[in-house]
Amino acid sequence: MNKYIVNGGRPLYGEVTVSGAKNAAVAIIPAALMVDGVCRIENIPQISDVTLFFSILDELGAKVRILNRHAVELDCRAIRSTRPSYELARRIRASYYLLGALLGRFGEATVAMPGGCDFGVRPIDQHIKGFTAMGAQVSVEGGYINARAKNGHLKGANVYLDVVSVGATMNIMMAAALAEGTTIIENAAREPHIVDLANFLNSMGADVKGAGTDSIKIRGVKRLNGGSYAIIPDQIEAGTLMIAAAATHGDVLIRGALPTHMEALTAKLLEMGARVDEGVGEDSIRVRSDGNHRHVNIKTLPYPGFPTDLQQPMSVLLSTARGTSIINETIYEMRYKHLEEIRHMGGISQINDRIAIIEGVPHLTGCAVTASDLRAGAALVIAGLMAEGVTDIYNVQYIDRGYEHLEDKLRSLGAKIERLTVD
């Protein structure tokens, strides 16, 4: 196990580059299973969820050739199994994409029920609704999801999602790419990584239209060829760094951040009194702040609303804003565990179901805290950076799942943060 030791109270200054998007990479890599050729994928983040997927694909018989820290060549022509390793797949939520990819290409798949961060029940009924509509029989038994397409091949169908679901939208899109006929997904999620997956599939020969809107049309094709693709910058890492810049009263230029992806967060930072400047003619965002922050209210919503994955980091910034802020977490029922840790640092908050009421205090004080999930970990790092004194953050393996070398990025901006191995 590892921990971070953060010496707080120092503004972040300088420039930092955003890595490739985790939630695009964990869909695009399994999608490569559908390709009857060689895929070269670039701008892959060096995170543990990606490394895990490489191991899963390797075990299925794919040739995984690491080209450099951020690029890989995947050749899935010789795949010999549609039953990924239970032990590996159950560790992450995104393993559900193995279902859509294997079912779409081979007409069958047996995948462990997904794992992932614990914010309460995280069903996959909408994924199953889509596969069933396309002619698959899906059952859940013994910790596995079994899916079989009638007559060995999926057929295009119209699917209306009862819930705006990122995972279901991408999983159904993937499976539909090789189905017979056309699939239309209504009430689809619109996140940037959904557009990225559609662009990847189309670069391999698929026919996906409408990604980024709430209605996506996929005309099934016979096969996907090989090709090259570069993953978009990570919207949530960019947002985390923007919040860290404001929280430490610094001045940071975040290179690679796409302003159009950050509009909901940018609006809230401006409302609080931070300065946000978008790069002229380039993908970058500069965040400056004198630390004189007003309280604001946050309601998490599917894109383009305020991202639930930035709610936890944002709640820490609000913990020292002037006045009382109210957060309404509409996506998950239990995404406030980190606030208990912030209370240990002097934060004041009250939780009523999906509502958190945060009363601003003059400052936080460092102490030992424990991360409960990926974005809670990032939130605690921000708390350590802004607190007076030293903060020890345990369970940083959660952070490694979704942030590439976070401590190196922060150290390059002047943070005093060290990683220590603890037994």
Ligand code: EPZ
């Ligand atoms: C993806 O999770 C992300 N994970 C999450 O990011 C992110 O928080 C979430 O989308 C929302 O943006 C990956 O992409 C691997 P959903 P996912 O399906 O697909 C309910 C991170 O920190 N729902 O959009 O699981 C569900 O319970 C992680 O990077 C159903 O009811 O999210 C939730 O309330 C954390 N039935 C809501 O929909 C379903 O079949 C949104 O979930 C599916 C979802």
